Each structure stands twice: as structure tokens, then as C-alpha cells.
Amino acid sequence: MKEFKYIFGPVPSRRMGLSVGVSPIPRKACNYSCAYCQLGRTDRMTNQRSEFFKLSDILDEFKEYLKEQFKFDVVTIVGEGEPTLYSKLGELILELKKLTSKPIAVITNSALLYDKEVRKELMNADIVLPSLDAHNENIFKKVNRPYGKIKYEEVYQGLVEFSKEYKGELWLEVMIIKDLNDDEKSLIEIKEVLNNIKYSRLYINTPVRPPAEEWVKQASKQSIELAVNILGGISIDMLDSEGFFSEVEDDYEAILSIIRRHPMNQYEIRKFLESRKCSNIEEIFTRLKNDNNVQTVEYKGYNTYRLNI
Ligand code: SF4
Secondary structure, X not given: OOOOOOEEEEEEEOOOEEEEEEOOOOOOEEOOOOOOOOOOOOOEEOOOOEOOOOHHHHHHHHHHHHHOOOOXXXXXXXXXXXXXXXXXXXXXXXXXXXXXXXXEEEXXXXXXXXXXXXXXXXXXXXXXXXXXXXXXXXXXXXXXXXXXXXXXXXXXXXXXXXXXXXXXXXXEEEEOEOOOOOOHHHHXXXXXXXXXXXOOEEEEEOOOOOOOOOXXXXXXXXXXXXXXXXXXXXXXXXXXXXXXXXXXXXXXXXXXXXXOOOOEEHHHHHHHHHHXXXXXXXXXXXHHXXXXXXXXXXXXXXXXXXXXX
């Protein structure tokens, strides 16, 4: 199978079915350095929008990808960083729409929604999935650790504004972290903040993969239930995951192609290999352990693997 640089998947997404990812930004180019980020600390902090990769190259690759005739439900503009930093995002959305009839989704951390131009560019997406992890400046600084002088209030007002202007599906996500915002008082405050945002769905998430900072802990099932009761959303945990799969033939390469974008824990890898009837599972774990490009993180009593190139 052909190697792709900007396009990946399809991968099962708990919110969207089979998703083809389009990544228009370099790894960890982000205007946040979230304490829960599963990619570790941000080493390319920037708030400067740029055409990191030529739009025509991304589109050419997408056309090539379509020739492979994979089945998918949605195209998601995402990245191991913040996709709204791509300065030709608006054009990318419009051009992708010419190439496929499937919905185009954009995942964003919301930071640039204070920028009128970014809001305008997002208008043509069918689904926008913004996140709002904080309900005040203190938590914003602690959890999202934004670039330079980005202020919570301007990000929040940008999101409120966007939610009123946008005609597509807005699926908002909030992150609940143990001992930070999972108590009743914080959840009520979050609810007040959400009251001004117009969204079609609300997803409640909690860090399940190894975070950038050790103090970040997954909220308990009870806290998530409390959050669902107070905020009225759906817990991402409650959604069914269809498990991982890959079109790459070689088992080891298939795992690398997934963990390059999405860390997998040992149980997920085992289940994935079993589903492919792999006969040398232990050998694959040994290779992962000895591969200098693979980082093994022990978290919550088991290993999670991610590719660091
Ligand atoms: S979680 Fe997303 S927004 Fe936060 S640092 Fe990581 S890539 Fe950036």
C-alpha cells in the first residue's frame, strides 16, 4: 500500500464512525501545551498561522488516497497539534468537499476562534468539534498552558460567537480531570459557562492515555456520571469503540502506522493483533520494546506505546 504523509486511516472514531484523518500541520505545532496531552509537552509552540505544507500537496495526496477505495464515513481535519494554525484551512475544507461527498469535520482546541478569519474559514465544515477544558483563567493556564498572551476570556468569547454564527453541527467537548474540575461546584460553574454556547452535542472526556504531566489523573466513573447529570452530555467512555484496524499488511508496520497518530495500550495492541490472527504477538511486543522510535509509557499499571517520529 502507498505511504501517505498527510492522510491517515480510516480509523474508528467513537464519535464519528470510520474517519479518514487529514493532518495539515507538523507534529506538535500547537498554541497550547495541555497538561493532559497524549503527545507529551508541546515543543513547537506557536500561534502563527502558516501553510506548513503546500495545500496542493495535501490535496494531491487525498486524491491518491481516494483511489485506494477504502470505506469511510467522515473526513476529519485533525493533527498532532492544532489544525486551525493551518493558514489555508478554509480552502482545504472547500477543496476536500469537491473531492468527496462525505462530511468534513474539524477538531480544534478553540484557541483561535477569537480570530474572525478562522471562524469564517470553519463555516464550510459540516461538523466542528471544539474543546473547552477550562471555565476560568486559572484552570485555563493550568490545563491548556496557552501560547504567549492568549487569554481565557477571548477564547471563550470566540467560541460563543462562533457557536452563534455556525450553521453546521457543533459538537463540543469538555475535559474532566480528577481533583481539578470533577467536583459538584466546578461542574455547576462549567454548566454556567456552557449556557452561552450553542451546540448540538456535548461530549464529556477524561484523560485515559498517559498525559504530558503526571499530576493529571483520570476522573472516576462516579465523577463522570455526576458530570453527565449536571452538564447533560454524553461521556465519550460510554460510546462503543470498534477497535483499531489498519489496511497495512505487515502486523508490525500496521501498529507503527496507528501509534504514529494515536497511542495504543498493550491490551489494544493484543486485541488488534488477535483480530488479524497474528501468530507472533510476543515477538511484536519485543520489537516494540527495542524500537528506539517507540516510546513505552507505564501508566495506570500497564504500558502504552507511541511513535516519536
Ligand atoms: S491536547 Fe491538543 S491542543 Fe492540547 S497540546 Fe495536545 S495537541 Fe495541543
